[in-house]
Amino acid sequence: MNTSNAPGVDAATPMSRHRSVWEVRTESWIELVDELSQLANPTSEQSGREARVAHVHELTEILTPIEVCWAYPGRRAFAELCGFIARGELAHAAIVARRHHRMLASLTYRHGSPTSASDAELPTQMETEKEFQTQLRCPYFEVLWVDDLPAEEEEALRRRVRSRRRPDDEFIFDIVVVPTFEDALVASMVNFNLQAVVIGYGFPYRSLYVPELVARRFFAGLEVSGENLPESERGQLLGQQIARLRPELDLYLVTDAKVEDVAARAGATFRRVFFGEEDQLELYYSILKGVAERYQAPFFNALREYAKQPTGVFHALPLARGKSIMNSNWIGDLGQFYGMNLFMAETSATAGGLDSLLEPTSSLKLAQEYAARAFGARRTFLATNGTSTANKIVVQAMVRPDDIVLVDRNCHKSHHYGMVLAGAQITYLEAYPLHEYSMYGAVPIRHIKETLLEMRRAGTLGRVRMVLLTNCTFDGIVYDVERLMLECLAIKPDLVFLWDEAWFAFARFHPVYRQRTGMAAAARLSEMFQSEAYAQRYAEFASGFDEAAWADEERVLNTRLLPDPKKARVRVYATQSTHKTLTALRQGSMIHVWDVDFKDKAEEAFHEAYMTHTSTSPNYQILATLDVGRRQMELEGYELVQRQLELAMNLREQVKAHPLLKRYFRFLTVVDLVPEEFRESHVESLYNVETGWVNLFKAWRTDEFALDPSRATLSIGLSGMDGDTMKNKYLADKYDIQINKTSRNTVLFMTNIGSTRSTIAYLIEVLVNIARDIDQSVADMSTLERRIHEKRVRSLTVELPPLPNFSCFHTAFRGRSVDGRSETRDGDIRSAFFLGYDEGNCEYLVMDETDKAIKGGRECVSAQFVIPYPPGFPILVPGQVISPEILTFMQALDVREIHGFRPELGFRIYTEAALRRSAQANAVWTAQINAPTEPD
Structure with missing residues (x-):
């Protein structure tokens, strides 16, 4: 869905360089004020006056369709400004334009701002501060009103809405009136102030303001076919389209048709359906109530109220109420640094509405329900121990000992440890390698299907969990x-x-990202499996794909398979590090669940796993920020994520265009990170001046793997620096820039919802400084030093060691087919892990000794995880055979940290005697697990 192309901006305009409608709007207002100020100045040069006037008209043409989408200055006030310009009243136009721009830039329009151009006084600093305080007390939002109203009726509606404002209202809102279906869709994508949409009875389809070429770019990827519908039916279709794009918005339908019948049909889409002009006051208060429900942060509110209560503390928490700080002669600076509210809200009690995380019944229960609503889950659980713990909770809840689990070998280490705790048999999946950047991509669907078919042949598919x-x-x-x-x-x-989805919590709140989240896909599958359309689709698939076809594995691999809706169960879990990409304190995470069998098959086990891994003393401050972070995303998530995306693209473009930066640095593109075989769209760049973001939408809609543009991976090999040096010596130590991840020749920059244009500008400045240092250093090198430098560059750009695949589990830990006659790829990582606890089962071999032993025919088997950092994925896991490829990769690494490997000791491996004993135990286990069960 195209959310960024500016109305009125196409490839033919000078403004086509912009990637964002908000950027277009901001820059156009700045230019308009500048041009009008010059034209209004009698002492300015007259030679370029005609060009300035032409530019002013060009800017007003650009801004006219944009301002239609906003309440301030809005269509009417902007038309007044354009009228002054058309009549040549340029001095007055300059004053009015400056005022509008000031109000927009300072956000003071959000409270009590006149929309008429007649009042042209600029707000004072005191007034600006007053408006800011008002905004804290009474937040502002806008309501999109879709109706083809005459000018006088539109103005009467606006006055009527404003007249209903009361001093005790929690919020204040203004309305944006648009007359057509297309204008409404554009406004819903452009205006981040919107919190509700009121859709009238009948209205035209085609936009009156947005040029057709631009409209088509907006609707790229949208299946919109409302032009041929009767006007009376367009409202329901529009509501459905807006709900898909921005599900957080409250939708209301005002109809002159049989309201009871319409409500029965459209109740799932609209919050309420109203009949004509009646109950207008009810509509007004419904809008306020809908926003109030999303604004509620029940646990944060309860914690805030608790902090105000006079309380006698007789539980085991001296820090509670700040007493141990206030009564101290030595740690008062702690209270000054953090502020006393942090400690006033600290308690180990569950009284005062604070609730228990382990058995929530009030404020925390509501907070979790609201989070489920916001993230599109059936149920959500808050976690204060990070996603590492959230992962272990889900694994322990869903996986029984000896179940087989298909796991991406490059996943977070918490999953590997979770499998150890659960006693799972692991089948590691291989992601496609990106050898030239020392990183892995993702696991191809074909590889997962191959693995499942392999297990079906072995008779172990029933154990795959x-x-x-x-x-x-x-x-x-x-x-x-x-x-x-x-x-x-x-x-x-x-x-x-x-x-x-540790790094993907933000994705729910943007229409492009949302479609590829676990919860959104689960919801679509649940709806799909219950529909007649899918039943017909599956019947057609099944009729051409009989048992013989299923026996032809190559055909199965080459066919897009469809499950039987009568058999398929939608059981989906997503873990998210809320603190990584949204507003929450460190370790604040969530578990989202869409499991149709949760009540019958998972609830008790999940509860026990949650009890096992969740602290009985959860941090209330973390929980409060999770609650408020959810509120923020429901009310302004779309705006924040869109800006995050745009900032990342600006960063990429700046580096690409800078003559010095591109000499040493290059941001990797979708071509670099997603091989062509996984890009059905054949898209090579996500943004194009001619088509805007259409490539992005196409790729995210069709490709097996898509690239998140907000992750900017910078290739630095040409600088002669490895990722670790760049991260620590330059970015962190010299310039105080913090990043999370590097590989041998890349560093990763991530924009987030807190990123600003200033931070992007600082990063560009830093990269330029680093590039200048490199330039100077290279220029000062002697011939010998230059050869060393060039060799270093080759090692980082050409002579990189190939990434090794997962070798295999040793036969002592490997699974068996049902008949026990053949080995399978799954391995018992739990037995391997705990076998290493006994020092007598292990020995150490340094790198050269290991190489010699492998060449001599010995199977050297790792007794622990070995994780080089960077790149940060496990090269070895307990029970894995050390292959020559793995050894070659380890020998070529030049990183400082290799977790689980001490150079002076070498690899910790099992003794051959320990492996023989484990192999015998494995044979006994295989016989037991594959033994036929006695009938009841």
């Missing part, structure tokens, strides 16, 4: 979640899916 994947990866590779789950469920209809 879960597929566990990272969505999105650190570097921004995002799965086609819906397609992957469809194809997997066609092979095994009861699979459970765990999507690690």
